[in-house]
Amino acid sequence: MLPSEKYFGKFEAVFLFYGAMPTGVTVSETGRIFICFPKWGDDVKFTVAEIVRGTLQPYPSLDTNVVSPSNITSSFISVQSVVADGNGTLWVLDTGAPNFSVPIKGGAKLAAVDLNSNTIRRVYTFPEDVVLPTTYLNDVRFDFRVGKAGYAYITDSSSRGPGAIIVVDLETGYAWRRLNGANSTSPDRFLLPKVEGKILMNRNKDGSTSPFRLASDGIAISPDGKMLYFCPLSSRHLYSISTEALRNRTIPDMNLQDHVKYWGEKGASDGMITDAKGNVYAGDYENNSIRKILPNGIMETIAHDPRILWPDTFSIGPDQYLYFIVNQLHRQARFHYGNDLRQKPYSLLRMKIDEPPAPTF
Numbered sequence: 247m248l249p250s251e252k253y254f255g256k257f258e259a260v261f262l263f264y265g266a267m268p269t270g271v272t273v274s275e276t277g278r279i280f281i282c283f284p285k286w287g288d289d290v291k292f293t294v295a296e297i298v299r300g301t302l303q304p305y306p307s308l309d310t311n312v313v314s315p316s317n318i319t320s321s322f323i324s325v326q327s328v329v330a331d332g333n334g335t336l337w338v339l340d341t342g343a344p345n346f347s348v349p350i351k352g353g354a355k356l357a358a359v360d361l362n363s364n365t366i367r368r369v370y371t372f373p374e375d376v377v378l379p380t381t382y383l384n385d386v387r388f389d390f391r392v393g394k395a396g397y398a399y400i401t402d403s404s405s406r407g408p409g410a411i412i413v414v415d416l417e418t419g420y421a422w423r424r425l426n427g428a429n430s431t432s433p434d435r436f437l438l439p440k441v442e443g444k445i446l447m448n449r450n451k452d453g454s455t456s457p458f459r460l461a462s463d464g465i466a467i468s469p470d471g472k473m474l475y476f477c478p479l480s481s482r483h484l485y486s487i488s489t490e491a492l493r494n495r496t497i498p499d500m501n502l503q504d505h506v507k508y509w510g511e512k513g514a515s516d517g518m519i520t521d522a523k524g525n526v527y528a529g530d531y532e533n534n535s536i537r538k539i540l541p542n543g544i545m546e547t548i549a550h551d552p553r554i555l556w557p558d559t560f561s562i563g564p565d566q567y568l569y570f571i572v573n574q575l576h577r578q579a580r581f582h583y584g585n586d587l588r589q590k591p592y593s594l595l596r597m598k599i600d601e602p603p604a605p606t607f
Contacts, residue, residue: 255536255549255597260569261297262591266290267578271571271594273563274330274361280305281571281594285324285344286578293325294338297594305336306364318342318352319369327385327559331606334361339400341383346405348379356386356398356414370398370414376421380407384463385517385559389471389489390607393417397493399474401431401462408432409461409478413492424492425462426499430506433459433480439514440532441556441576451584458581464518466526469604475526477515484509484528484539512537512545517570519560521601527568529557531576536568536597549597562603567596 260279266288268281279297283290292304292311304311313321327339335358342353354377356370377383384403390396395417402410408427415421425431439446439458448456460479467474467489475486491497491505513530515537520526524541527548536549536557558571571594577587 253551255547255551257549257551257595257597259593260596261300261594263302263593264590265302267573267575267588267592268558268571268594269573269575270325270327270559271569272328272330272336272559272561273565273569274336275332275334275564276361277564278330278361279563279569279594280328280330280336282325282328282338284326284341287345290324293322293340294328306359306366310366318350319355319371320366322357323350323353326383329386329388330361330561331388331390332603333390333607335359335367336361337386337388337398339383339386342377343382346382349377349381349383354381354383356383356400370416370419370421372412372421376412376423378402378404378407380404382460383412385465387465387467387474388416388606389467390416391471392489392493396607397489399465399467399489399492401465401476403460403463403479405460411462411465411474411476411487411492422495424499425487425502425506428499428503428506430483430485430487430503430508431462431476431478433461433478434483435459437480437482437514439480446576446581449581449583453583464515464528466518466520466528467604467606468520469522469524471606475509475518475520477512477518477528479514479516482511482514482532484512484515484526509539509543510545512539516557516575517559519562519568520604521562521599522604523601524604525601527560527562527599529554529560529570531556536570548599553593554595562599562601563596564602566598566600566602568599569594569596
């Protein structure tokens with residue numbers, strides 16, 4: 247028998263999805279699990295759900311997940327990310343951009359849902375100089391130890407415009423773009439991503455092709471809230487910046503690049519998350535792997551398995567498990583001349599890491 251590639255890392259299935267493709271997962275401080283399904287062409291009956299007794303329930307209600315012109319701001323249109331903050335709130339990041347369209351005015355939003363009453367407490371919308379016609383709101387991290395109500399940091403993973411990190415003052419709702427179009431938030435022009443042994447690129451029904459290029463996507467915040475890690479989706483590089491510099495409006499955006507630290511190659515990642523010790527966990531979608539990056543920069547692979555077909559979003563639960571969505575994103579029809587090669591089920595997996603999530607307050 248010929249030798250073959252070694253696989254390792256112990257994980258288990260938490261939930262299997264036989265309907266629409268999920269992207270986001272988050273586990274609250276009480277162990278509740280929330281999932282989101284952006285509208286990318288699948289039949290999405292609700293874009294935010296909670297897993298309740300082994301079934302998907304629309305969250306916080308079915309009405310909230312039904313869009314009409316009269317409730318664009320207060321309903322969920324196409325949610326890319328859900329994040330439980332560890333303090334009783336589920337944050338819902340709505341792209342307002344089904345099928346990567348131009349964001350619907352007032353539709354791109356960050357909503358705070360009270361987990362005790364299961365009602366929307368506040369909605370943050372963005373002006374046209376923050377959410378551009380090209381913007382795709384991707385992921386968000388929080389720190390409630392600064393300012394009067396804390397700050398949010400959101401990645402814009404645009405495929406046709408500048409990438410950026412959007413900073414939101416959660417007290418006033420005032421938001422602004424940082425590292426707009428900077429190298430660190432932009433796709434790596436020289437990256438040729440390979441998944442399952444094949445080059446990943448846009449392959450259209452008409453036979454035309456183009457490079458797969460998405461800007462800043464993965465984001466993680468240090469346990470003290472002072473450092474923000476981020477990476478473009480179309481890149482193998484990891485960067486960080488001081489959150490104080492991001493919030494400091496007196497630093498011109500062109501000078502902000504001087505505050506960016508380069509950590510080296512970690513593999514091409516979609517989601518990232520930080521534990522309470524400051525370790526960063528990142529997917530490596532090219533190699534069916536999950537990486538752990540220690541605060542000193544040492545990187546190790548903690549899981550490598552052919553079933554990790556595009557590790558998307560990460561969350562760390564109070565049970566000290568790392569939860570992650572595996573959704574075969576690279577097998578979508580847009581990468582294969584209109585042929586959908588995904589095989590259901592998609593999965594929510596978890597592996598024990600013996601660390602709690604990084605605190606936000």
